Amino acid sequence: MSATIAILLSALAMSVIVGVRYLAASAGFALATRLKHPRLYAGLDPQIRREILWSLASAGIYGVPAGIIAWGWQNRGWTRIYSDVHAWPLWYLPVSVLLYLIAHDTWFYWTHRWMHRPRVFKLAHAVHHASRPPTAWAAMAFHPIEAVTGAVAIPLLVFVIPIHVAALGVVLTVMTIMGVTNHMGWEMFPKFMWGGRVGRWLITASHHQRHHERYGCNYGLYFRFWDRLCGTDDGLGDFVRDHAKAARRDGAGAAGGAADRRGAGRLAAGRDRSSALVQGDAAAVPDRRS
Numbered sequence: 001m002s003a004t005i006a007i008l009l010s011a012l013a014m015s016v017i018v019g020v021r022y023l024a025a026s027a028g029f030a031l032a033t034r035l036k037h038p039r040l041y042a043g044l045d046p047q048i049r050r051e052i053l054w055s056l057a058s059a060g061i062y063g064v065p066a067g068i069i070a071w072g073w074q075n076r077g078w079t080r081i082y083s084d085v086h087a088w089p090l091w092y093l094p095v096s097v098l099l100y101l102i103a104h105d106t107w108f109y110w111t112h113r114w115m116h117r118p119r120v121f122k123l124a125h126a127v128h129h130a131s132r133p134p135t136a137w138a139a140m141a142f143h144p145i146e147a148v149t150g151a152v153a154i155p156l157l158v159f160v161i162p163i164h165v166a167a168l169g170v171v172l173t174v175m176t177i178m179g180v181t182n183h184m185g186w187e188m189f190p191k192f193m194w195g196g197r198v199g200r201w202l203i204t205a206s207h208h209q210r211h212h213e214r215y216g217c218n219y220g221l222y223f224r225f226w227d228r229l230c231g232t233d234d235g236l237g238d239f240v241r242d243h244a245k246a247a248r249r250d251g252a253g254a255a256g257g258a259a260d261r262r263g264a265g266r267l268a269a270g271r272d273r274s275s276a277l278v279q280g281d282a283a284a285v286p287d288r289r290s
């Protein structure tokens, strides 16, 4: 098989893997949401369908650099990924995970802030913010430009920072879980992780909720270092208003009558969505600090 075909197949395989990983993680946390807050996503079906389509398109993009690098790692000895666990001291395993998360967070913070510049926002980032409120399915709902900025981060890092292949698996798992849970509309983690001293430095759903609500703040991904350092940290959001809105959407759906219950729900949700989107556009004064 020629190298070109092997690289194409590797990219395709990676796209499928990223897509399946997204579907599994989002479906899992959407199910958890259904159990914990049964009607939280009531009336959001059209939005969720859109989130899934954008996310699957993003998965296709994420797979390309990942597939090329995976091929080069296996066939040409590219990257600093190692598979002999003793190639580096054992203490380096958790350190490498932390280094990757810090580096990825830094990349995310600055590219995310850049995407909140008004012109870039309209082009590259409005797609992600069209989810109001986002759901567990919005984890990869990105415009292709945003997807490219996200897709190259880890493939670039593996050329710079040595990492064991299993530690890289941990990084990708953390990335997937945080991407989904930060958008699912409720706080899953224990309070010390977001409310206490530790929470002052970590990002979970409560922090990212405020970004989706107010736009020009809380740009980070895993840690609050950059937001705090640059004065863009606006504290934690809460889910009271989002949950009250969900109850109203659900109520509007129920009021439609038994014969046309589902249709009324969708219509009311559609009105709610479009007015929210209009408000969202008005509120999208992207980053005043940039």
Ligand SMILES: [Zn+2]
Binding pocket: 128, 134, 183, 208, 212
């Ligand atoms: Zn988001």
Ligand SMILES: [Zn+2]
Binding pocket: 112, 116, 125, 129, 211
């Ligand atoms: Zn944003």
